[in-house]
Structure formats: C-alpha cells, structure tokens
Amino acid sequence: MALLRRFGYGQWVCNQLLRLRCWGSPARIFSLHRSCLQTSSVQADTLLSLNSFSDKQSDQISIYIDSLLDWNQRMNLTAVTERSCIMERHIADSLALLPIMETTFTKYNPENSLEHLKVVDVGSGAGLPGIVLAIARPCWEITLLESLQKRCNFLQYVMEALSLNNVKLVRARAEDAGHDKNYREVFDISVARAVAEMRILVELCLPLVRIGGLLVAAKGANPEEEMHAAKRPAELLGASILSMEKVSSYSPYGQRTAVLCHKKRRTPNKFPRKAGIPQKQPLH
C-alpha cells in the first residue's frame, strides 16, 4: 500500500487492489504501477467489474471519458483533466449513488419494479451523474436537464457517440421545466450533483418528482447544516427530508453523502418561482 501511495495513487486505487487481493511481489506491484501509468486500467477495470458492466457498457464509459477530455480542450466541462482522475472523481462518484437510490426507492415504492425508472438529472452539466446512470441502467429513462446551450451541445454529441437510446436532453431551466406538464411531477427520482445548496435544490427538483418519488442530492462530507435549513422548504414543496446517507464513493474528495427527500404531496402551483428567484431568495 505504502509503495503505491508513494507512486501517487489515491486511496481508492489502493482500496480496490486490497479488495481484489492484487498484492504480490514488489515486481507485481511495479508492473501494476506501469500498467496504471499506461492506461489507468486498474481503476477502470476494477470499477467496471465491480459494477458488472458488459463490454458494451465499458466501451461506452471509455468513449464518454475520451469525449470529455477532447471537448474539455475547447470548453470548460470539468476541472479534472486526467483520465484516471475522471474515473475516480466523476464516474465512481456517480455510480456510488446507485445503491442508495435503489434501496430507498424500493423501500418507499415496494410495488414498483426498479426496471423502468424515470430519472431526471437536474443541472446535468457534462452529464454527471445522468450519462453514467444511463450507461449503468440501460432500462431506465434518463432525462438530462441543463440550461446552458454549450453543455447541451456536448450532451447531444455524447448521446449519439454512445448510441444511448434511453436518454432525453432538455435544454431548460429547472424553474421553467417545473411548470411544463411534460416534466412536472412525472419523474420517479430527481438527482442533482454540484448544482446548488439544499434550500435551492428542493425548489428546482421536487416539482419534477411524482408523489412517492425521491430527490437524491449528491453532497460532500458534511451536508447537515444545509440539510437542516432545507427541512421547511422541502415541506412547503410537498416532501420531507428523509435522511443523509454516506455513500461509498472512492473519489478522493473524501466522504460523500446523499441527501434524500421523499415526495408525499403535490407541489403547490406557485412553485418553482420564476427563474433566478430560488437562488436569490431561497425558501426558509
């Protein structure tokens, strides 16, 4: 472990190697180091095999990362510019949401199958976590909601390059989509990652969620304060904040969490408020 750490590998890679019992002689470790330098394949292969990805899904992840790196030279999609870091910080981080999404959804919707969920990724940016979820769960219908045209151009390109036929792209602000009958209260789950603090997120995301559905917000190590501040806003929108769950992401950001809300009643028609108002005057 210390040896790989000295070569600059993150905790995630070391943990994966430990899990797979990939340890052996110094020569074996050195050859692993060399192969990591060449292809980052230890992280990639391990992550993809842990998620039981088929060859097609693994290829889709690979093309997605290539596209991110390529387009990132022309537009600002992500601050992460190394292939291996994208694997750790973005792909692993997005996949880490799946177990908590699925167990919590089943708990509150025991009569519903997990096979055909409708999920909206609010503020999808470069497609995180939406594109990764669409690859991992080809039977789900994923809607990417993104307001910036440039990012939508990238998302459209990726959808075609990956032949993703379970993804819809909507270029709109969440405040507007929330009043469109095609999107209002139709989704089983709304996810959001790195978009806004919880008081704002509940107003952007909960109007899109059907009664019984969930909001799953990907958060950092300590979301307690913002979660507490969002309790009443969530109630105003027809939901209760269920809990904060630790998620087993291997990203080097440190502990990751998911804040979960359960929609219990219809959202009053006055929400979401006009574009920009949720951010300027968060509900309290």
Ligand SMILES: C[S@@+](CC[C@H](N)C(=O)[O-])C[C@H]1O[C@@H](n2cnc3c(N)ncnc32)[C@H](O)[C@@H]1O
């Ligand atoms: C910091 S990026 C995060 C992107 C991605 N979710 C991720 O984890 O990398 C936030 C994205 O949310 C989008 N966004 C912010 N507010 C929005 C809104 N009200 N409606 C739709 N998209 C929004 C921005 O355009 C931006 O692409």
